[in-house]
Amino acid sequence: MHSGRVASRSAEPRDARESRNGGGPHLDTVSLAIIEQLQEDGRRPYAAIGKAVGLSEAAVRQRVQKLLDQGVMQIVAVTDPLTVGFRRQAMVGVNVEGDVESVADALSAMDECEYVVMTAGSFDLMVEIVCEDDDHLLEVINRRIRAVPGVRSTESFVYLRLKKQTYMWGTR
Amino acid sequence: MHSGRVASRSAEPRDARESRNGGGPHLDTVSLAIIEQLQEDGRRPYAAIGKAVGLSEAAVRQRVQKLLDQGVMQIVAVTDPLTVGFRRQAMVGVNVEGDVESVADALSAMDECEYVVMTAGSFDLMVEIVCEDDDHLLEVINRRIRAVPGVRSTESFVYLRLKKQTYMWGTR
DNA sequence: CCCCGGCTCTACGAAATCCGCAAACATCGA
DNA sequence: TCGATGTTTGCGGATTTCGTAGAGCCGGGG
Known part of the structure; x- marks a missing residue:
């Protein structure tokens, strides 16, 4: 019962953030607001989200499902791996010769690589890896990653x- | 009805992962299993989790609450910031003179820093930052980060x- | 040996939430 | 103007969440 109709989204000019998002689906202001709610609490009830963004419970539910x-x-549980029993974690900078994308795909296929991003700068790729122990870490870096065709060199950190880990860009 | 009593956790020897977790609270096998479930789906009902880990719905609920x-x-929604309207994102390697921890704290206090980790290697800190645009990025790196006392130098990527982003270390 | 405090689990009823669906509504192009 | 398409709303029933009370386990005194 939020006083009748909600103003049509297309009535207001498109939010600046909607444009040029790298090829992904278009996200309007309402979906952004929904995401923002779920960044604060991934289990927040749909009705509460609806009240916050001006939509019915069912509409929120459908939008969330589509976004997923x-x-x-x-929507996931995140932890500090070091707290949860993984004893060695590292960021690895990778330099590539040839096709960067195919190397990125190869690294993404590895379970131990939790995070893979293509970058500009003195590394072509940055990869975060999570391991059980030192032996595991050594094997992943020196045997597996360097064995990928196109990998020229790596540097490990x-x-x-872990000092900070947030996902609340929306709540600034 | 999982056949009467669940074996007391302390009956079995402590899981290897439980020890030496960096000072955090002790996590037994069951809590690990619960986290694993929520890494697959942060909204999974408590009853379903209970069935998977061998606990009642209420027990799961109490454990989850405590872990939080x-x-x-x-438990949060995670996205690719580039997909959601933040147009510039970077990893910044930082070299520090003096107390690394205090610099890490100062950087953690900045909204734009989403991820701060102390590392061994040619950087003392690695910081992931999320910005609206080029101007914002420039200001954060060149004015704010470099202005922190103790920051000797930075390198940006x-x-x-973004090629991969997972949180499912448990499901290997 | 018994009792007690602290902690965790189970049981269960009430309240809130989730879910699927059909109808209403908006938008857009023919 | 008229469909086609996609979204939102409004239900009712199934499911889940929530609070709480009582039981089981364990270790530390007395």
Whole structure:
């Protein structure tokens, strides 16, 4: 019962953020607001989200489902791996000769690589890896990653302590 | 009805992963299993989790609440910022003179820093930053980060494309 | 040996939430 | 103007969440 109709989204000019998002699906202001709600609490009830963004419970539910299906967002538990028993974690900078994308795909296929991103700068790729122990770490870096065709060199940064980890860009 | 009593956790020897977790609270096998479930789907019902780990719905609920309260895990929506309207993102390697920890704290206090980790290697800190646009990125790196006392130098890696982002270390 | 405090689990009823569906509505192009 | 398409709303029933009370386990005194 939020006083009748909600103003049509297309009535207001498209939010600046909607344009040029790298090829992904278009996200309007309402979906952004929904994501923002779920960044604060991934289990917040649909009705509460609806009240916050001005939509019915069912509409929120359908939008959330679509965002999940499209891969725009995922609702998950995140932890500090070091707290949960993985004793060695590292960021690895990778230099590539040839096709960077195919190397990125190869690294993405590895379970131990939790995070893979193509970058500009003195590395072509940055990869975060999570391992059980030192032996595992050594094997992943020196045997597996360097064995990928196109990998020219790597540089490792072993994690000592995680200081911050947030996902609340929306709540600034 | 999982055949009467669940074996007391302390009956079996402590899981190897439980020890030496960096000072955080002790996590037994069951809590690990719960986290694993929520890494697959952060909204999975407590009853379903209970069936998977061999616990009642209420017990799962109480454990999850405690894990959240203790800060061991968070249940949140995660996205690719580039997909959601933030146009510039970068990893920044930082070299520090003096106390690394205090610099890490200062950087953690900045909203734009989403991820801060102390490392061993040619950088003392690695920081992931999320910005609206080029101007914002420039200001954060050149004015704010370099202005922190103790920061000797920085090197930036601007994100071109996010290839992988997972949180399912448990499901290997 | 017994009792007690602290902690965790189970049981269960009430309240809130989730879910599927059909109808209403908006938008857009023919 | 008229469909085609996609979204939102409004239900009712199934499911889940929530609070709480009581039981089981364990270790530390007395």
